[in-house]
Structure formats: structure tokens, C-alpha cells
Amino acid sequence: MESTNYVVGFTLAMTVIVALTLSSLFYGTKDQVAQNADVFNKRAILSAISAKLDKPVSDFSDQDVLSLFEEKVEQKVLSMDGEELDGIMAEKVDMAKEAKKPEEDRQLPLFIYNGGGEKVYIVSVRGSGLWDAIWGNVALQSDFTTVVGASFDHAGETPGLGAEIKDNPAFAKQFGGKKIYNDGEYVSVGVIKGGAKNLAYEVDGLSGATVTADGVDEMLFRGIKYYEPYFGKAKG
Amino acid sequence: MAEVKTAPAIQEKEPLFGKKEKKLITDPLTDNNPITIQVLGICSALAVTSLVLPSVVISVAVVFVCAFSSLFTSLLRTRIPKSIRMIVQLVIIATLVTIVEMVLKYFSYPVYRQLTIYIGLIITNCIVMGRLEAFAMANKPWRSFLDGIGNGLGYGLILVGIALIRELFGKGSLFAGSAAEMKIIGASPDYIINTMAEGSWFGWYSNNNLMVLPVAAMFIIGIFIWIQRSRNPDLVDIS
Amino acid sequence: MELFNIFIKAAFVENLVLAYFLGMCSFLAVSKTVKTAFGLGLAVIFVLGITMPINWLINEYLLSETGPLGFDFSFLRFILFIAVIASMVQLVEMVIEKVSPSLYNSLGIFLPLITVNCAILGGSLFMVAREYNFSESVAFGLGGGFGWFLAIIAIAAIREKIRYSDVPPALRGLGMAFILTGLMGIAFMSLLGIDPAAFQ
Numbered sequence: 001m002e003s004t005n006y007v008v009g010f011t012l013a014m015t016v017i018v019a020l021t022l023s024s025l026f027y028g029t030k031d032q033v034a035q036n037a038d039v040f041n042k043r044a045i046l047s048a049i050s051a052k053l054d055k056p057v058s059d060f061s062d063q064d065v066l067s068l069f070e071e072k073v074e075q076k077v078l079s080m081d082g083e084e085l086d087g088i089m090a091e092k093v094d095m096a097k098e099a100k101k102p103e104e105d106r107q108l109p110l111f112i113y114n115g116g117g118e119k120v121y122i123v124s125v126r127g128s129g130l131w132d133a134i135w136g137n138v139a140l141q142s143d144f145t146t147v148v149g150a151s152f153d154h155a156g157e158t159p160g161l162g163a164e165i166k167d168n169p170a171f172a173k174q175f176g177g178k179k180i181y182n183d184g185e186y187v188s189v190g191v192i193k194g195g196a197k198n199l200a201y202e203v204d205g206l207s208g209a210t211v212t213a214d215g216v217d218e219m220l221f222r223g224i225k226y227y228e229p230y231f232g233k234a235k236g
Numbered sequence: 237m238a239e240v241k242t243a244p245a246i247q248e249k250e251p252l253f254g255k256k257e258k259k260l261i262t263d264p265l266t267d268n269n270p271i272t273i274q275v276l277g278i279c280s281a282l283a284v285t286s287l288v289l290p291s292v293v294i295s296v297a298v299v300f301v302c303a304f305s306s307l308f309t310s311l312l313r314t315r316i317p318k319s320i321r322m323i324v325q326l327v328i329i330a331t332l333v334t335i336v337e338m339v340l341k342y343f344s345y346p347v348y349r350q351l352t353i354y355i356g357l358i359i360t361n362c363i364v365m366g367r368l369e370a371f372a373m374a375n376k377p378w379r380s381f382l383d384g385i386g387n388g389l390g391y392g393l394i395l396v397g398i399a400l401i402r403e404l405f406g407k408g409s410l411f412a413g414s415a416a417e418m419k420i421i422g423a424s425p426d427y428i429i430n431t432m433a434e435g436s437w438f439g440w441y442s443n444n445n446l447m448v449l450p451v452a453a454m455f456i457i458g459i460f461i462w463i464q465r466s467r468n469p470d471l472v473d474i475s
Numbered sequence: 476m477e478l479f480n481i482f483i484k485a486a487f488v489e490n491l492v493l494a495y496f497l498g499m500c501s502f503l504a505v506s507k508t509v510k511t512a513f514g515l516g517l518a519v520i521f522v523l524g525i526t527m528p529i530n531w532l533i534n535e536y537l538l539s540e541t542g543p544l545g546f547d548f549s550f551l552r553f554i555l556f557i558a559v560i561a562s563m564v565q566l567v568e569m570v571i572e573k574v575s576p577s578l579y580n581s582l583g584i585f586l587p588l589i590t591v592n593c594a595i596l597g598g599s600l601f602m603v604a605r606e607y608n609f610s611e612s613v614a615f616g617l618g619g620g621f622g623w624f625l626a627i628i629a630i631a632a633i634r635e636k637i638r639y640s641d642v643p644p645a646l647r648g649l650g651m652a653f654i655l656t657g658l659m660g661i662a663f664m665s666l667l668g669i670d671p672a673a674f675q
């Protein structure tokens with residue numbers, strides 16, 4: 001058996017070496033990692049308006065994404081009453097944290113894409129899928145009725161089933177051109193198991209992933225409705 | 237290269253990469269495979285095997301962690317106090333896994349987002365710990381390093397094998413999510429227009445949803461074991 | 476009722492073994508008889524139940540930037556989590572050795588292996604990823620442990636019986652265990668139909 005001193009000494013030496021290695025690596029990579037995360041989120045937002053961009057989002061370099069955001073995207077944060085809040089960027093709003101707050105206290109991020117021509121309003125929604133959280137961005141035309149496009153992501157849906165909301169471009173593509181109002185009544189975009197019937201405001205669900213598709217449906221209905229007070233004001 | 241004649245005094249010196257060393261790498265790939273024979277390390281990464289790309293990433297990470305933790309443990313093997321042996325091994329492994337996580341976050345953030353907790357779970361991959369206990373604590377650094385690589389590869393072989401089957405039959409594609417993504421069999425993933433995808437065969441094939449479920453991995457390993465043991469009856473479990 | 480919900484979900488719907496494959500190694504290795512499976516299952520419940528809250532406190536107060544230290548130490552998360560788990564396992568080992576030497580003998584080398592039981596670390600990592608609060612993480616830990624316990628008892632019982640069946644020689648033992656686990660996984664998937672709201 002080794003002496004206690006040796007054990008303590010060994011432990012201390014090991015702790016120091018490990019801590020130094022890891023902390024220097026951590027601080028060396030920190031900025032780049034933060035930028036990667038930033039680009040990752042911004043790509044997701046941009047893929048909701050891929051119809052308005054001249055090339056697929058995956059073809060943009062990281063730098064392109066950042067500068068496009070810098071130049072053409074206006075960021076706003078709204079209260080639940082549709083008031084604009086000052087002093088905060090939409091990209092700083094953590095949807096996961098907002099979802100834990102009581103509904104009336106939440107902050108809503110809004111990204112406005114101004115790429116020449118009509119403005120596009122991108123709203124963020126969050127809900128739950130089969131296993132874990134799902135979230136997405138929905139882009140609306142300035143009539144606040146017609147959907148330009150949508151993008152979705154998830155924390156842990158089954159690859160090949162629920163994860164198709166992100167992995168299968170055909171799913172998100174269905175959203176382009178849908179209307180979230182039917183005869184003036186708010187309907188959101190329905191995700192319908194077994195196939196859409198009212199093509200104006202419904203899309204097909206995912207075969208084998210009913211719970212996830214229902215989650216998307218619920219998330220869209222509730223999430224877009226949060227922005228209604230703002231839509232009313234913006235329309236004047 | 238010709239055998240170097242060695243004086244009796246240094247006869248113990250082993251060649252850098254001789255037969256024995258080669259066996260250290262090749263054995264775990266087949267007859268002593270960590271998953272199908274040693275029953276180690278099934279846990280942490282099977283859930284990622286529904287797609288090939290994450291399986292390859294996890295396999296590379298496991299080879300790295302396995303090889304270097306074996307190397308470091310072996311270097312320290314005479315110095316590690318017996319009473320805190322396990323903690324020391326775990327700290328070595330956890331440090332390496334943290335490094336893997338940082339590297340992924342730095343170079344390939346989307347892949348990191350896809351794998352999330354499964355990277356951390358490499359720590360508890362019993363292969364790594366098992367090899368440290370069984371081999372690295374009693375062998376020289378170079379051989380331990382090779383043993384680590386061999387076992388990591390043996391693990392990766394099964395993992396990627398399962399993923400190939402699951403992705404091909406479950407999604408009809410291979411390497412989805414990477415630049416090399418291919419649609420191999422079945423209809424276009426576009427379920428609105430049900431036509432054959434470009435470059436794919438068997439347009440009538442409809443994806444098998446069982447394959448994307450976690451349980452498919454269990455059946456596939458079971459079948460792998462079946463095949464392996466039928467071919468080599470020595471491996472059959474008597475109990 | 477939110478907590479009960481998390482418990483049920485963790486125990487059945489998101490069963491750590493059958494839905495996430497966590498803790499497969501000991502699950503397969505120690506499930507030859509119901510008696511040892513029972514002991515290991517209890518140990519897992521206990522270790523999960525203790526380590527989750529401890530790791531929650533560590534994550535919240537030592538590692539996060541908003542904690543009292545005011546520094547982002549998240550790069551030490553893996554090391555600290557695994558250290559807590561290893562020491563808790565040591566504790567359980569000592570307790571079992573005192574209380575039931577026969578159980579201690581039959582669990583043999585698998586007790587230290589709880590440390591590398593992915594279910595334990597996985598539970599803690601899920602807790603961080605899902606941002607559970609303190610009581611939620613306790614419920615998740617106990618539920619996850621209970622689900623693991625149920626799964627290992629069930630497979631051990633099946634494996635005891637299957638010894639009398641005519642399984643192809645090459646499939647005996649391990650191969651069959653994998654296939655059985657797969658079938659059990661399918662059975663547990665039917666629990667996905669449970670609507671947690673029904674319990675509220």
C-alpha cells in the first residue's frame with residue numbers, strides 16, 4: 001500500500017495537469033465555438049427563407065452567413081402584447097428558457113429579412129416532440145398571412161422518423177405558400193396525419209412519426225399565435 | 237526488413253511492429269471482438285447507429301480515446317496508487333473525451349449537435365475501461381497503445397456495420413448528412429411525389445421503419461453473433 | 476404532478492436500457508439469474524437516485540457561469556460527474572458487502588462496473604441537456620433507475636426460462652439475449668401510447 005502522502009501528491013499533480021490542459025484548450029477554442037454556435041443558429045433561421053435566397057443555405061460560408069445577418073436582417077424582441085422591447089437582440093433570446101417562464105412574461109424573437117423587395121418576418125416557435133424539445137422558425141410575408149418557408153430542428157427525435165422534420169427537406173418545403181388565416185380566422189398551418197385535405201393551410205404529416213408531427217402542429221398553432229398582437233399592430 | 241540479430245542481453249527487446257503487435261490489432265476485429273465476444277461497450281453508442289455518419293464519428297472518437305488512454309495508463313502503470321486506480325483511469329478517460337468534445341465543437345459543430353450526450357457517454361464505454369484494466373495496467377506503452385487501437389477498431393467495425401444495414405434499409409440512403417450522401421434504394425424521400433429518387437434502385441422499395449427504431453440494432457447484433465458463432469463453434473456460450 | 480409525469484416517462488416510455496441502450500453491458504452480463512439481477516437493479520436505482528441530485532448541485536453551483544464561482548467550468552463537467560459516480564459506487568459497494576456478503580459475492584466484479592454503467596452517467600448528462608430543475612432531476616433519476624430495474628428483472632426471468640428451450644447452439648446465451656432485448660424494446664414501445672396527461 002502506498003503512503004497517504006504519495007496518494008495525495010499523485011492526485012494533486014494529476015488534477016493540476018488535467019485542469020491546465022483542459023482549461024487552456026477550453027479558452028483557446030471558446031471564441032470559435034461561440035461563433036460556430038451562432039452560425040449554426042443563424043443558418044437555421046436563414047433556411048426558413050431559403051426561397052428568397054439565391055443559393056441553398058448550405059452553400060453559404062460561415063462568414064457569408066454572419067455578414068448576411070449583419071447587413072440584411074433586422075432583429076427585434078417583442079413582449080407578449082406585441083410591444084417592441086429595447087436593448088436586446090433577438091439572437092440573444094433563449095427559447096428554451098422562455099418556454100419555462102409563465103406565458104405572459106415571455107419574450108419573442110423576431111427577425112426581419114430585408115433583401116430588397118418585400119420584407120420577410122421570421123418568427124420562432126418551440127414545443128415538444130416525442131422524446132424531447134422541438135423548435136423551428138417560420139417566415140411570413142408582410143401580409144402576416146402567407147408563409148414563405150419554415151425550418152425545424154429537434155433535441156432528440158428518432159433519426160429516420162421524427163428527425164425527418166429536420167433531415168427531410170421535403171417536409172419543410174411543404175410550408176411555402178400556406179396561409180395561416182382562413183377567412184380571417186387564425187388556423188396556423190396544420191400538420192395532418194394521413195395527408196393534408198385543405199391545401200391552403202395544411203401540410204402532410206410524417207409516416208411513422210405521429211407524435212412528432214402532432215408536436216409540430218401544436219407548436220405552430222400556439223407559437224405563431226403569440227405573435228398575433230404584433231401582427232395586428234404592424235398591419236396598423 | 238531483415239531480422240536484426242540481437243545480442244542476448246537485449247533479447248527482450250521486441251520489434252516495433254512484429255507478429256505479436258499485429259495480432260493485437262487484428263484479434264479484436266474478429267475472434268476477440270469487444271462487442272460480440274467480450275460483451276463490452278454496447279451501451280453508449282448504439283443509439284447513434286441509425287445513421288452511418290454519426291457512427292463513424294463515434295468510432296473514430298472511441299479509437300482515439302481507447303488508444304491514448306491505454307497509452308497514458310500504461311505509462312503511469314507503476315506510479316498509479318492502487319487505492320485510487322479506478323478514479324485515475326476514469327479521469328484520464330474523461331479528460332480525453334472532453335478533448336474530443338472540444339475538437340468536435342471547434343471543427344464540426346453540426347456533428348456535435350447531432351451527437352450531444354453520446355460523446356460524453358464514451359467515458360462509460362466499458363471497452364475503454366475494460367482494456368485499461370485487462371491490458372494497459374500490465375503491459376508496455378506501445379503494446380497497450382496498439383491494443384487500444386485494435387479494440388477501438390473492433391468496436392467501430394460492428395458499429396459501422398450495424399449503421400450500414402440500418403440506414404440502407406431504414407432510410408434507403410447511406411452517409412446521410414455528409415457531403416457523400418447517397419440515395420441507394422427506394423423511392424424519393426419526397427413523400428409527396430412518390431417517384432424513384434435519382435440514382436436509386438428498386439423504386440418500389442418502401443423504407444422499413446423497424447430499422448430506424450433502436451431495437452433493430454439489438455436484432456442485428458444478435459444476428460452478427462449468430463453468424464460469427466456458427467462459423468467458429470469454439471466461441472459458443474455453454475451456459 | 477409534473478414530477479410524477481417525469482418519473483413515469485423515465486421509467487417506461489424513455490426506458491434507459493430499451494430506448495437509449497444505456498447500461499447495456501451490465502444489463503446483459505448480470506441478467507443470467509433473477510437474484511443477481513434484482514441486486515444490481517436495486518444498486519442502480521440507489522446510485523442513480525443519489526448521483527443525480529449531487530451532480531445537479533455541482534452543475535448548477537460549481538460549473539455554470541451563473542453560479543457563485545461566476546466562471547464557466549463546463550469543461551470539467553465530465554470529470555466531476557464521473558468522480559461523483561465512482562465515489563457513490565464505492566459507497567454502495569461497502570454497504571452491500573456489510574449487509575449481504577452473498578449478494579456481494581454473486582455481483583462480483585460487476586459492482587465496480589456500475590461506475591461505467593452508462594445509465595448512471597447518461598442520466599446526469601440527460602439532466603443537463605434537458606435543463607431539469609432539482610426536484611425534476613431527482614424524479615428523473617429514480618424513474619430511470621426503476622425502469623432499469625424492471626428491465627433487468629424481466630430479461631433475467633426470461634433468460635432463466637429460455638434455458639429449457641431449444642435455441643440454436645450458436646445463438647445460445649449472448650446472441651439470444653440481444654434478440655430478447657430487442658423484443659422487449661418493442662413491447663415497451665407500446666407504452667408510448669400512454670398519455671401522461673391521463674395521470675394528472
